[in-house]
Amino acid sequence: MFEKSTWIRLPRNVVVGHGVRSSVVEVVDELHLQGRPLLVTSPTPRAVAAEPVAADFEAAGIDPAIVTIESATFESVETVIEAAEAEAASYLIGVGGGKAIDIAKMASHHLDMGFLSVPTAASHDGIVSNRGSVPDGDTRHSVAAEPPLAVVADTEVLAEAPWELTTAGCADIISNYTAVMDWRLAKRLKNVEFSEYGAALSEMTAEILVDNADHVRPGLEESAWVVTKALMSSGVAMSIAGSSRPASGAEHLFSHQLDRLAPEAALHGHQVGVGSIMTAYLHGGERGIWRDIRDALDSIDAPTTATELGLDDETVLEALTTCHEIRDRYTILGNGMDERAAREGATKTGVID
Ligand SMILES: NC(=O)C1=CN([C@@H]2O[C@H](COP(=O)(O)OP(=O)(O)OC[C@H]3O[C@@H](n4cnc5c(N)ncnc54)[C@H](OP(=O)(O)O)[C@@H]3O)[C@@H](O)[C@H]2O)C=CC1
Ligand SMILES: O=C(CO)COP(=O)(O)O
Ligand SMILES: [Zn+2]
Incomplete structure (x- = not known):
């Protein structure tokens, strides 16, 4: 008997473009959301x-509440849950980078x-995923x-943000190449659940971005698009993969460990990009795709070395040799990398000197 089932939850409205920030109230109305945001x-x-959006709500006769969080932690999720209860909010709006959006999506899950x-x-x-990272x-x-x-997603706002935030987003996408390699490996070795559609969409997304790298330039609103x-x-x-x-x-495990060893040294996307160069090397050796990943990162001004991340070589090596312990997710790092092998891989790929 066939007993498999899946439940894929996706956004109902996706509004992207110049000046769409002022459409938030209209989008809320279209969704029939009532009460206080x-x-x-x-x-x-x-x-x-957030303040301009709050002003739009006020102009529409809706009294919004605002809560500001400083970090992506479970304490911040608690802060938001308490604020939602104290302010009698009916729905949440995450306004910001990955930190604010993650906290909003986790708090809304808890609050139903x-x-x-x-x-x-x-x-x-x-931005649209059904996962939070804490x-x-x-x-x-x-x-x-x-x-x-x-x-x-207002492309005018996104294009005015510091350029390195956009290059970090590109690097988060380019790292999908190695994420999917790790996923396929984990399926072959550990029989983990695998979605062909999720993997194909992820790889295709990275490919389209790399193919359009020429359109990703500072000062161009088209880049944000x-x-x-x-x-x-x-x-x-x-969301498809659940x-x-x-x-x-593994490139994300590397970045998560850097967040512990050198908090706020570099952006999430930049760290995973550099991690991806090294884990691509581990997957394919000299003939693997690590050079393509490095060149793609380089072409959009994302860091490719420890120095460009603002890190010393020893921190990179410590992260690389210990990050397999961060979570129970099988990757090319297996049960951990030998220190000399890590030094060799990081040196061969030019990440450290
Ligand atoms: N759930 C998921 O699927 C995913 C979650 N993540 C998570 O997202 C986070 C990384 O996202 P990231 O956006 O880099 O982190 P942040 O939200 O910390 O944003 C990075 C920096 O950009 C600043 N910023 C945001 N918007 C603007 C703007 N318009 N102009 C100027 N500065 C701005 C922030 O300011 P300020 O410090 O004032 O907030 C912050 O200093 C991590 O916590 C990561 O784990 C990443 C990928 C996927
Ligand atoms: O950053 C992510 C995808 O880009 C997801 O974060 P996790 O590694 O915490 O699942
Ligand atoms: Zn990421």
Whole structure:
């Protein structure tokens, strides 16, 4: 008897383009959401977008509440849950980078409330995904969360954000190549659940982005358009898979460990990009695709070395040799890398000197 089943939850409305920030109230209306919104944001996005969106709600006769979080932690999720209860909110709107959107989607999951995603940076592929990513002591959780009912991505806002945020988003997408390699390996070796559609969409997204790298240039609003569409496509791949596997393999474990060893040294996307160069080398050796990944990152101004990440060689090696412990996710790192092998791989790929 066939007993398999799946439940794929995706946004109902995806609004992308110049000036669409002012459509948030209309999108809420179209979704028939009633009551008071709670805008979940972080310090810079608050001024950039959350306050203007709040002003639009006020102009429409709706009294919004705002909560500002500083970090992507379970404490921040608690803060938002308490704020939603104290302010009698009916739905949440995450306004910001990966941090604010992740916290909003996890809090809305807990509260059983709808949630909208309003990105202010094209820096990560959590914009539409149904996962949250949270550090917890020595480990890092990929948490099931509420996917957004709608996404409102204003390319004018995204294009005005610092350029490195956009290159970080590109690198988060380029890292899908190695994430899928790890996923296929884990299927072959450990029989983990695998989605051909999730994997194919993830790889295709990376390929389209790399093919359009010429259109990804600072000061061009078209860059925000190209990158945001890729980020959303990658998020859909995660939702199809019901896991972050299509977009997170060993290169993400490396980045998560860097977050512990050198907090806030570099952006998430930049770290996973450099991790992806090294894990591509581990998958394919000299003839593998690591040079293609490095060149793709280089072509969009993303870091390709420890120095460009603002890290010393020893921190990179420590992250590479210990990051397999971060979570129970089988990757090319297996049970961990030997220190000399890590040094050789990082040196051969030019990540360290
Ligand atoms: N759930 C998922 O599927 C995924 C989750 N993630 C998570 O997302 C996070 C990484 O996302 P990222 O966006 O890099 O992190 P942040 O949300 O921390 O944003 C990075 C920086 O950009 C700033 N910023 C955001 N928007 C603007 C703007 N318009 N103008 C100027 N500055 C701006 C933020 O300011 P400020 O500090 O003031 O907020 C912050 O300093 C990680 O926590 C990662 O784990 C990443 C990928 C997928
Ligand atoms: O960053 C992600 C995908 O780009 C997902 O994060 P996790 O590694 O926590 O699942
Ligand atoms: Zn990522």
